[in-house]
Amino acid sequence: xxxxxxxxxxxxxxxxxxxxxxxxxxxxxMISTSVKQPGEVFSTGGGIKWxxxxxxxxxxxxxxxxxxxxxxxxxxxxxxxxxxxxYLSSIFVAxxxxxxxxxxxxxxxxxxxRLRFPGRDKLFFAYLATxxxxxxxxxxPVFVIMKHFHWINTYQALIVPGLFSAYGxxxxxxxxxxxxxxxxxxxxxxxxxxxxxxxxxxLPLSKPALATLTTFTFMGFWGSYMxxxxxTITEQFRTLPIGLKYFVGQHATNYTQLMAGSMIALIPVLVxxxxxxxxxxxxxxxxxxxx
Amino acid sequence: MTASRREAMAAYGFLLPNFLGFLxxxxxxxxxxxxxxxxxxxxxxxxSWVGLENFQSLLWFRREGGELVVNDPFFWxxxxxTVFLMAGIPVGMAGSLIVALMMNQRLRGIVVLRxxxxxxxxxxxxxxxxxxxxxxxxxxxxxxxxVRLIGAAIYASKPLAIVFTVFCAIIFGLxxxxxxxxxxxxxxxxxxxxxxxxxxxxxxxxxxxxxxxTFILIGVYGRSIYAYVAGFFATPPDWLGTVQWSKPxxxxxxxxxxxxxxxxxxxxxxxxxVPTSYYEAAEIDGAGGWAKFWAVTWPMISPTTFFILIMSxxxxxxxxxxxxxxxxxxxxxxxxxTVEYYLYQTAFEKFNMGYAxxxxxxxxxxILLLTRLTWRIGGKVVVYE
Numbered sequence: 001x002x003x004x005x006x007x008x009x010x011x012x013x014x015x016x017x018x019x020x021x022x023x024x025x026x027x028x029x030m031i032s033t034s035v036k037q038p039g040e041v042f043s044t045g046g047g048i049k050w051x052x053x054x055x056x057x058x059x060x061x062x063x064x065x066x067x068x069x070x071x072x073x074x075x076x077x078x079x080x081x082x083x084x085x086x087y088l089s090s091i092f093v094a095x096x097x098x099x100x101x102x103x104x105x106x107x108x109x110x111x112x113x114r115l116r117f118p119g120r121d122k123l124f125f126a127y128l129a130t131x132x133x134x135x136x137x138x139x140x141p142v143f144v145i146m147k148h149f150h151w152i153n154t155y156q157a158l159i160v161p162g163l164f165s166a167y168g169x170x171x172x173x174x175x176x177x178x179x180x181x182x183x184x185x186x187x188x189x190x191x192x193x194x195x196x197x198x199x200x201x202x203l204p205l206s207k208p209a210l211a212t213l214t215t216f217t218f219m220g221f222w223g224s225y226m227x228x229x230x231x232t233i234t235e236q237f238r239t240l241p242i243g244l245k246y247f248v249g250q251h252a253t254n255y256t257q258l259m260a261g262s263m264i265a266l267i268p269v270l271v272x273x274x275x276x277x278x279x280x281x282x283x284x285x286x287x288x289x290x291x
Numbered sequence: 292m293t294a295s296r297r298e299a300m301a302a303y304g305f306l307l308p309n310f311l312g313f314l315x316x317x318x319x320x321x322x323x324x325x326x327x328x329x330x331x332x333x334x335x336x337x338x339s340w341v342g343l344e345n346f347q348s349l350l351w352f353r354r355e356g357g358e359l360v361v362n363d364p365f366f367w368x369x370x371x372x373t374v375f376l377m378a379g380i381p382v383g384m385a386g387s388l389i390v391a392l393m394m395n396q397r398l399r400g401i402v403v404l405r406x407x408x409x410x411x412x413x414x415x416x417x418x419x420x421x422x423x424x425x426x427x428x429x430x431x432x433x434x435x436x437x438v439r440l441i442g443a444a445i446y447a448s449k450p451l452a453i454v455f456t457v458f459c460a461i462i463f464g465l466x467x468x469x470x471x472x473x474x475x476x477x478x479x480x481x482x483x484x485x486x487x488x489x490x491x492x493x494x495x496x497x498x499x500x501x502x503x504x505t506f507i508l509i510g511v512y513g514r515s516i517y518a519y520v521a522g523f524f525a526t527p528p529d530w531l532g533t534v535q536w537s538k539p540x541x542x543x544x545x546x547x548x549x550x551x552x553x554x555x556x557x558x559x560x561x562x563x564x565v566p567t568s569y570y571e572a573a574e575i576d577g578a579g580g581w582a583k584f585w586a587v588t589w590p591m592i593s594p595t596t597f598f599i600l601i602m603s604x605x606x607x608x609x610x611x612x613x614x615x616x617x618x619x620x621x622x623x624x625x626x627x628x629t630v631e632y633y634l635y636q637t638a639f640e641k642f643n644m645g646y647a648x649x650x651x652x653x654x655x656x657x658i659l660l661l662t663r664l665t666w667r668i669g670g671k672v673v674v675y676e
Contacts, residue, residue: 004396016393020407023551027410029433030422041431048436108309117299123306130317134609134658136631137651140327140638141320147334164312194301223416226612230639241417245617248421255425262418273413277406 034259035070041255073260077247080257082235083264086243089155091268093239094221097159101217102210105168110198112169113176114184124173127166143230157231158239162221168213175209176202215276222269240265327648334642345649365625366633366650372538373629377607379542383549384599390551391558392588408551415548420617423544429529442524456517460509468502475501531619534626541614541627554599561595562588597669604661608654630654 004012028050033041036052054060054067061067077083111117112124142161151157179202187201203210225241232238247261328345332338348362361367390408394401411419426433446452475497479489509516530540569587578586611629615621621628621636630650638647 004398009398012393012396012398016390016398016404019390019550020404022547023407023410026422026426026433026547027414029426033425047440048433104309104312107305111302111305115298115302115305116295117302120302127313130313132605132659132662133317133321134605134651134654136609136634136654137324137648138317138320140644140648140651141323142316143638144323144334144644145315145320161316164309164316166313166317169309194298194305198305219413225417225616226635229616244417244421248617255431258421258425262421265416265418266414269413273409274406277409 030259030263033255034073034263036073036256037068038254038256073256074264077257077261077264080250081243081247081261083240083243083261085235086238086240087268089237090222090240093155093158094218096155097162097221098214098217100159100163101165101168102214104163105165105213106172106203106206106210107198108169109172109176110202112173114197114202115194127169130166131170139227139230146231152231153233153237155237158228158237161227162224165217168217171213172206172209175206179205211276215272218272219269324648324651327645328652330645332644334644338645341645345646349646349649349653365628366630368625369628369630369633372626373608373611373631375538376541376545376611376629377604379545380600380603380607382542383546384554384596384603386546386550387552387554387599388558388592388596391555391562392584394555394559395562405551408555410551411548412552417613417617419548420613424531424618427530427540429527429532432530434530435527438524438527442521442527446521446524452521453517456513456520459520460513460516464502464505464509467505468498471501471505472498531627532623534624537619537623537626541618544614554603557595557599558592561592565591597665600669601662601665604665605658608658608661 032050032052035055037054040049040052052070054062055070056067058069059066059072112120112127146152146157146161149156151160183201183205184197187197192200223241224239225245228239228242229245232242235243244261244265248258251257327338329340329342330338331341331344349366350362352359352361354360394405394408398404425431429435445455475494479494482489528536530536565588569591570583573583573587609631611627612631612635615627615629615632616635619627621632631654634647634650634654637643637650
């Protein structure tokens with residue numbers, strides 16, 4: 001990388017900055033709408049208003065019309081659908097599912113990367129091949145299996161099929177392959193068994209890869225929409241995305257509440273991202289795609 | 292027990308949980324799915340074997356009054372929709388690469404920019420689709436409000452309007468010429484495989500010719516282009532509500548979301564893996580920025596391009612469920628229903644599990660075919676160290 005001239009630097013900042021604004025504008029509009037009065041959203045005439053007309057901390061009466069506090073759409077949206085229940089379900093499913101998937105993937109990845117056993121390469125190829133099988137093919141049979149176990153509309157149906165991942169195994173195996181073997185040998189000399197090596201040597205050395213897989217898996221469970229829609233029936237077991245979808249059905253035109261509800265749904269994943277993002281870029285980089 | 296046997300036993304132990312899941316939720320389902328594709332089953336009554344009937348009504352055609360009619364015209368429309376929506380893939384890849392090239396420079400505050408660009412990926416899901424449905428709203432959506440504002444500002448004065456129209460026409464003409472150039476380059480590449488080489492000069496002449504033809508056409512139809520652009524800014528379209536705009540709108544949304552996402556980070560990682568000595572060697576040979584990109588960067592990151600392309604094809608053919616379910620309901624007139632959404636409707640709204648499984652196997656077959664094709668072409672182009 002050569003040093004940049006001032007002009008090129010300015011051009012780069014301008015282009016990247018314009019892109020960044022494009023990325024942010026929809027979200028700003030979302031926040032802006034979520035603090036407006038329902039009537040304000042429908043004013044089709046004229047310009048774009050980013051700030052609501054009234055920014056009151058408490059409900060007030062202006063010219064005989066009741067005006068809500070600016071944050072008022074949030075408690076309304078929260079109370080409208082049982083957000084609390086949806087949050088609990090979503091968090092439970094995502095945490096248990098993520099923990100399970102990272103656990104099983106790291107165990108299998110350890111066997112593939114660091115242990116020798118007959119049929120290893122053939123089995124690994126079989127795993128790789130299954131990454132090609134589209135979710136569309138397995139979805140219906142897995143639904144049938146769930147039905148057979150009487151697991152429809154349970155947490156098991158939401159969690160168990162997601163506990164195993166060929167992709168996670170592959171990604172961690174690539175990372176484990178790159179670890180130096182000295183520490184492993186030292187642990188062997190100290191009399192550690194395989195479980196000890198896996199838990200006390202391999203896993204602690206693999207923090208970036210584990211953090212990345214954890215974050216992606218969590219995001220996958222958190223945002224999952226199609227599968228929960230297929231296997232849940234009652235509100236008790238529905239996760240946040242589905243609740244949000246029903247919220248849309250009930251409030252097709254109430255955009256202030258819709259945007260407030262969407263904001264409420266986005267906040268946890270935003271917080272998770274902000275805390276984990278430094279691992280994130282690092283983790284993808286290290287788990288690159290070269291064999 | 293010998294040491295190697297103990298090691299093997301430990302390995303099987305570590306593999307067991309994952310392997311059981313792999314059997315229960317991948318291998319066995321694939322077999323079940325294959326059997327189901329040859330049966331009728333509505334989950335309420337026991338299934339019955341029907342042989343090739345599902346595939347026949349899905350893929351085949353019949354004779355009706357001397358004409359050939361496909362058995363399931365909806366399905367072929369949805370295949371067309373899916374392929375149309377995948378047109379965003381190459382554009383998105385090029386965009387991600389450009390962003391990655393810019394982010395790979397030594398700039399202050401690059402981490403902040405990277406975070407902002409990744410934001411749509413983090414937030415992707417139902418909430419984001421609801422937001423975009425609102426942005427695309429014909430009357431109160433932000434996009435149309437913006438378009439109307441810009442239109443009002445430009446068309447207030449005639450000279451400005453004319454300059455703007457000319458500008459739009461030039462941009463459109465250049466884009467069309469570039470697209471034609473890409474197609475011609477591809478044709479040239481394929482004909483060279485058939486041992487019919489064209490020289491570089493012929494290609495250039497053809498590109499210049501198509502470019503000139505495009506601009507002449509633009510000149511001839513100048514008036515109607517002016518009227519069309521003015522009409523667009525006066526009454527912007529109902530993006531998701533009209534057949535001709537619904538698919539481009541979804542592609543645009545995908546480009547916005549994917550620009551700084553996983554693909555960009557994969558490209559960034561690949562760019563950082565290119566040894567600086569290669570660039571230095573190219574500089575000594577007198578290569579400028581453009582030449583360095585094509586001689587060093589592009590071949591060095593070709594494995595990543597190849598990987599992203601294959602993953603995008605696999606993902607692209609299975610996509611479209613969430614957008615259809617949340618934003619458009621598959622409409623208007625089925626114009627945003629993809630094969631995946633059709634599969635969902637067939638299986639979980641009409642409970643026609645056998646037919647849905649046949650659709651799933653069609654998806655599988657197409658993915659395998661496309662991946663194989665990409666692999667065969669890519670294997671000759673991709674440079675591995």
